Amino acid sequence: MASSPHKTTDAARLAVLDAATERLEAAEREAPRRTAAWLLMEVLGCDRGQLYAHPDRPVAPEARRRFEAMVERCVAGEPLQHVLGYASFRGLRIAVSPAVMVPRPETEEVVEDALATIGNVERPRVLDVGTGSGCIGLSVKHERPDARVQAWDVSADALDVAQENADRLGLDVHLARVDLFGDNVAEALLEPVDLLVSNPPYIPDQEAETLPPVVRDYDPDVALFSGDDPLRFYRALATRASNLCVPGGALVVETHADYAHEAASVLENEGLTGVSVQEDLSGRPRILSATYPEP
Numbered sequence: 001m002a003s004s005p006h007k008t009t010d011a012a013r014l015a016v017l018d019a020a021t022e023r024l025e026a027a028e029r030e031a032p033r034r035t036a037a038w039l040l041m042e043v044l045g046c047d048r049g050q051l052y053a054h055p056d057r058p059v060a061p062e063a064r065r066r067f068e069a070m071v072e073r074c075v076a077g078e079p080l081q082h083v084l085g086y087a088s089f090r091g092l093r094i095a096v097s098p099a100v101m102v103p104r105p106e107t108e109e110v111v112e113d114a115l116a117t118i119g120n121v122e123r124p125r126v127l128d129v130g131t132g133s134g135c136i137g138l139s140v141k142h143e144r145p146d147a148r149v150q151a152w153d154v155s156a157d158a159l160d161v162a163q164e165n166a167d168r169l170g171l172d173v174h175l176a177r178v179d180l181f182g183d184n185v186a187e188a189l190l191e192p193v194d195l196l197v198s199n200p201p202y203i204p205d206q207e208a209e210t211l212p213p214v215v216r217d218y219d220p221d222v223a224l225f226s227g228d229d230p231l232r233f234y235r236a237l238a239t240r241a242s243n244l245c246v247p248g249g250a251l252v253v254e255t256h257a258d259y260a261h262e263a264a265s266v267l268e269n270e271g272l273t274g275v276s277v278q279e280d281l282s283g284r285p286r287i288l289s290a291t292y293p294e295p
Contacts, residue, residue, distance in 0.1 A: 014055035099157035134162030152178035200233035238270035260285035
């Protein structure tokens with residue numbers, strides 16, 4: 001009697017994870033083990049606890065092929081969040097694409113400061129300028145359901161991503177295409193706000209070559225670069241504050257660590273008060289806050 005054909009045994013989870021980690025390490029990718037784990041959890045539809053609780057459980061061939069294809073995209077330099085199609089931000093799953101900047105941990109701190117600023121304001125009115133994926137405005141709405149949130153961006157493609165996120169998360173945020181340097185700012189504003197929050201482009205063009213390729217080659221230029229003036233968006237925000245904010249309204253913005261104190265001076269020179277510079281968790285000056293004074 002002829003013997004039955006040999007059936008290939010599916011590889012165990014831990015072995016698949018170890019092989020992917022080695023591949024990412026060889027390519028000098030950041031956090032190779034964590035990246036491999038995120039990808040395998042995505043493919044298997046499990047969380048970290050489930051992944052490591054069953055290290056010998058087999059990975060089916062189709063799942064393994066999909067996983068290895070995702071690993072190769074990361075090896076080639078593509079951001080993990082682009083490969084997954086989303087980023088985790090303050091507990092929300094935020095869809096991302098090449099049209100938007102991948103949300104950063106330091107921007108979560110901007111949201112933290114923004115929420116603290118409106119902590120005692122009932123039904124706060126909030127404007128997120130340069131919303132990108134919508135991560136700031138949507139997080140504020142998620143954590144302050146009573147807030148009335150507007151979110152602007154100059155990019156129609158970015159607004160499509162933000163709208164996708166708003167719809168999927170069931171968060172009511174008013175999105176609009178607005179150029180902060182354009183003529184439609186006044187007509188786009190639904191109402192003056194208690195909080196103006198922004199993570200504007202602040203990297204000077206001349207720093208482009210110093211950025212990691214995973215940032216320079218994949219985040220959109222419009223979300224990163226400020227031209228030859230790293231302070232231009234802070235001047236615009238400060239100048240517009242009188243039309244955008246109610247008297248006593250607050251401004252909370254992210255900034256370039258090397259230009260944080262210069263940006264603070266810009267706000268002061270435009271008449272904003274209580275200007276302060278806060279450090280991020282890495283100890284770098286990163287977040288500016290100020291108040292538009294009452295008459």
